[in-house]
Amino acid sequence: MLTTDFVPGTPNWIDLGAPDTEAAAAFYSAVFGWTFRSAGPDAGGYGFFQRDGRTVAALGPLTGEGASPAWTPYFHTRDADATTDDVRRAGGSVRVPPMDVFTAGRMAAFTDPTGADFAVWQPRTTTGVDVVMEPATLCWTELHTTDTTAAKEFYRSVFSWRYEDMDTGGGTVYSVVSAPGGGTGDDAGQGGITPLQPHGPASGPGSAWHPYFGVHDCDATYATATEHGATGLLAPTDYPGVGRLALLKDPSGAPFALIKGDPSTT
DSSP: OOOSSOOTTSEEEEEEEESOHHHHHHHHHHHHOOEEEEOOTTSTTOEEEEETTEEEEEEEEOOSTTOOOEEEEEEEOSOHHHHHHHHHHTTOEEEEEEEEETTTEEEEEEEOTTSOEEEEEEESSOOSOSOOSSTTSEEEEEEEESOHHHHHHHHHHHHOOEEEEEEOSTTOEEEEEEOTTSOOGGGOOOEEEEEOOTTSTTOOSSOEEEEEEEOSOHHHHHHHHHHTTOEEEEEEEEETTTEEEEEEEOTTSOEEEEEESOGGGO
């Protein structure tokens, strides 16, 4: 499961690119009780979503021509420059080359060979988000991809990820992801890789990472989100051994999921 004892290859940051950051901050405040704190006048509108004074995620304006609203997961690295080389060798592309973020750390952003965007964070003064695996915080990251074989090989090459494949019925295989040093046994899972279903609830223009946020009450949070302009993709549904989950797009179109329960028990 996710922890804040970050090791290479585990999620240590997540941010939302939005066309209207004020509207996005208002929406997620209504849904999760988050507050938004600016990173300062030199941060270009970037800032932090916080709950009880602890950073749970971040928010910034869309950058880059043609960028779409989306949540982007960041994975821990000890060397963003070396990881960039690994991404290139494995067939990925570099969207943002390694750059320092003040004294907080060093980041780089990429697209995997199947078209999904992700990033890495090399910590300095900021190790990552302050809290995970609590209500209104990140508890799982899930890749919906057009090519699970290519995606798994890519991330194995870049992060040395391990996979536990599970048959979910109908010939669909769900791969639970873990990173070396990220836990053992039932505590090892940090996310999943699953085929992008052309007509499924998470269908979209291509491969993408989706964050799951924990909630006390999936139905109530889903109702609040849709009342504030979110589009429901999958109404709250029970998944044995996983929990009760729902999929949505926020008012700008960025996908995210809710879950009551610990998905690492899958």
